[in-house]
Amino acid sequence: MADTNKQIASIFNQMADVLQILDANRFRIIAMQKAARVVKELTTDTASMTHAELLSLDGVGKGTADKIVEFCETGQMIEHNELLKEIPKGLPDLLNIPGLGAKTVALLWKEADIVSIKSLERALKKPELLTSIKGLGQKKIDMIAKNLAFAEQAGKRHTIGRAHLKAVYFVAQLRQLKEVKQAAYAGSLRRGKETIGDIDILVAADPKHASIVTERFTALEPVEDVMLSGKTKTSVRTKGGIQVDLRIIAPESYGAALMYFTGSKEHNVVLRERAQSMGMTLSEYALTDKQTEKTVAARTEEEIYKALGLDFIPPELREDRGEIIAAEEHKLPKLVTQRDIHAELHAHTHASDGLLSIRELAGLAYDRGFHTIAVTDHSKSQVQAHGLDEKRLEQHIKDIHAVRDEMAGKIHVLAGSEVDILADGKLDYPNSLLKQLDIVVASPHSALSQTGKKATDRLIKAINNPYVHIIGHPTGRLLARREGMSPDMNTIIKAAADRGIALEINANHHRLDLRDTHARAAIEAGCLLAINTDAHRPNDFNELQYGLLTARRAWAEPKNIVNCFAEDKLMGWLKSCRP
Ligand SMILES: [Zn+2]
Ligand SMILES: [Zn+2]
Structure with a gap:
């Protein structure tokens, strides 16, 4: 559909x-x-x-x-x-070459009859053809030649988990320079999008120190190749194939530049129109009074939003999805943060495919300051994940109870399961067994190419099982690897809201399922969400940050997320889902 x-x-x-x-x-x-x-x-x-x-x-x-x-x-x-x-058919492909904009593409077409990647490759072998084009310098031609090989790769997007780790490294390294006043990553990464095209890094530094900053940047360990190097802008490619653009900004323009390069484009267009209507202009350098040509605000994003009559808009909301009106009316959501999360409700041990014991898992959650951890290993159909059959689950419940008693007063250890939603919507355990569990996460793992009514009916059936609390990674997608199911999301959301159960934002950066737009639709329909890391190993707890970014892009507040509930409220909710 x-x-x-x-x-x-x-x-x-x-x-x-x-x-x-x-x-x-x-x-x-x-x-x-x-x-x-x-x-x-x-x-x-x-x-x-x-x-x-x-x-x-x-x-x-x-x-x-x-x-x-x-x-x-x-x-x-x-x-x-x-x-x-x-236009010729192959022309739009040329837009995929890094550094080649629509203007140059038009120029290549009209002046040299270059209409595809193939004809560009041919032309590069006869340099006189290109150098004769007005407005196309040798430097640009060299850059096109160099980047042509990456045209295919350029369209590729990277998972946020991968891009984020790299960006944090670059920013930390650049901040060590005394010439660098401020440094941050911008772009879709700062807005918390699930996949990232390339990484934009901004540095505030005196222009006379630009070459020191650029030298340090291009010498950093992950850099494989310098694609373009100018006075204030440098593009490199990392060994892992991610493009990283560095821009050096005068400190007095840093806020305006950060806003401009954070985007989104659509958000910025509305801001510029708003500035115009208030007698000002907004650029990557400053918010300026049209009449006096004096700078109104430029140094920080906060002061620019303020001068535009707006509350500060968190980057995750900057998509032109109603945030500007909300900021004007002081109605922006109080977005969920890491501090609001008090429970992990979907995690695995070595009973199925995790690497941790029940005690280790509980200990890690306790160290994080959580009041509750749910142990939810796989059910029997997950053979490759060593899923538990009924008999093993009964023993597992006893083992969890032993740790629960041992940790009493420190953290609640819930006996749970991540039970498979089979292709026809039935669950992998009988209700008589599900009933004995404190918490049930029901997830689809197989037959994930289902679409339309089949997928919808399957999930609805699971939602309506009276012992289910959470639907785990509802579509089963894996970013860039597997599309997952496409059920009618509105129907799913309504059914979950009616039952009072939660849909999960699986925080693993390969999943981020529910995605941001579905999560926002859920919140608007009054449906609860869960943010779970689905931890299999100790480091997986760090994935929480990506689930949080997705939730924030969905305008989520703590009250929308069951992992934010205080302990009494959480226990009350778990009971309230059951008959
Ligand atoms: Zn799962
Ligand atoms: Zn899982």
């Missing part, structure tokens, strides 16, 4: 690419990109929506709604077909 949405989103993205090459109005391009994003993230199939319902979506204007209806009815969009006729 989500297939229609995916097709429409990809058409809109393609149209945006073509419009860029044709140098169309910037706002038209951004509107098209936004429409693509909105449709892609929608929890409802557009084919089932009326024109009026489409219009009510933020980011969908009349023209966009018309196009969606046209596609649902005819399987194509005339405007899309017309646009494709205006």
Whole structure:
């Protein structure tokens, strides 16, 4: 069902690419990109929506709604077909080459008849063809030649877990320089997106120290190759294939630059329009009074938001999804933080596929300051994970109770299970056994290519089992590896909300399932969420940060998350889910 949405989103993205090459109005391009994003993230199939319902979506204007209806009815969009006729077919591929923007692509096409990656490769062998193009210097040509090899790789995105570790390392190293006043990572990484294109790092330093900073940066251990090096901007590629861009900013412009490079583009467009309407201009350098041309604010993000009449907007919310109006009305959510999390409700021991004993697991959770840890090993169908059959589970419950008694007064140790939701929605244990457990996380692990009604019915059946508390990683996706199920999310969310049980945000950075948009839909429908690390080994507890970022992108407050409940409230909730 989500297939229609995916097709429409990809058409809109393609149209945006073509419009860029044709140098169309910037706002038209951004509107098209936004429409693509909105449709892609929608929890409802557009084919089932009326024109009026489409219009009510933020980011969908009349023209966009018309196009969606046209596609649902005819399987194509005339405007899309017309646009494709205006440029050669292979041209948009050139946009994937790092450092090659739409302007240069248009130039290559019009001046040298370069219309694809192949013809660009050919042209690079005859340098005179390219050097004769006005506006294309030797430096740029060298860069294109160098980066061409990475065109394929450039479109690839990296998991947040991987990009985050690298970014933290670069920032920490640069902060050691006395010339560096401030340093931070920006971009989609700072906004906590589940995957990252490249890493943007900003450094505040006196321009006269720029070369010292650049030298240190390019000499750092993970750097494999310097792709581009200018006075204030340097791009490198790490040995692991991630592009990292460093920008050196004058300290007095640091806040404006941080805001600009954190994005999102859509958020920044609305901020710039707001500045305009208040008689100011906003750029990557400053918020400036139009009349006096004096700087109003620039040094920190806080003072820029304040001068725009807005509360500070946390980076995770900067997506133009209603945050600017909320900031104006002092109605931004009080986003959940690491300090609010008091329990881990999904973790494994070596009884199934974890590396920890029950006691070690409880000890780690206690060290984190948690009041509760749930031991939830796999059920019998997970043969490769050494899942427990009924008999082993009964013994496991006794073993957990022994640790529970030993740790009494320190931390609650709950006897639980991560029980498989089988392909038909039945659970892997009988209710008579589930009933003996303090907590039941029900998760899908097999038949994950199910779509539509089959997937929906399967999950609904599990939700309606009276002994289930949490649906673990509800779609079963693995980022960049497995799409997972695509059930009708609104139906799932409503059923879970009616039962009062929680849908999980699995914090493992390969999962992040529920994803941010689904989690936000859940919160809006009054459905509880859980954020669990699904720990199998000691370090897995650190994955919590990625689950938190996803929850924050979903506008989650502590009251929406069962792991934030005080102990009495949590125990009360566990009971309240049961008959
Ligand atoms: Zn699982
Ligand atoms: Zn698990």
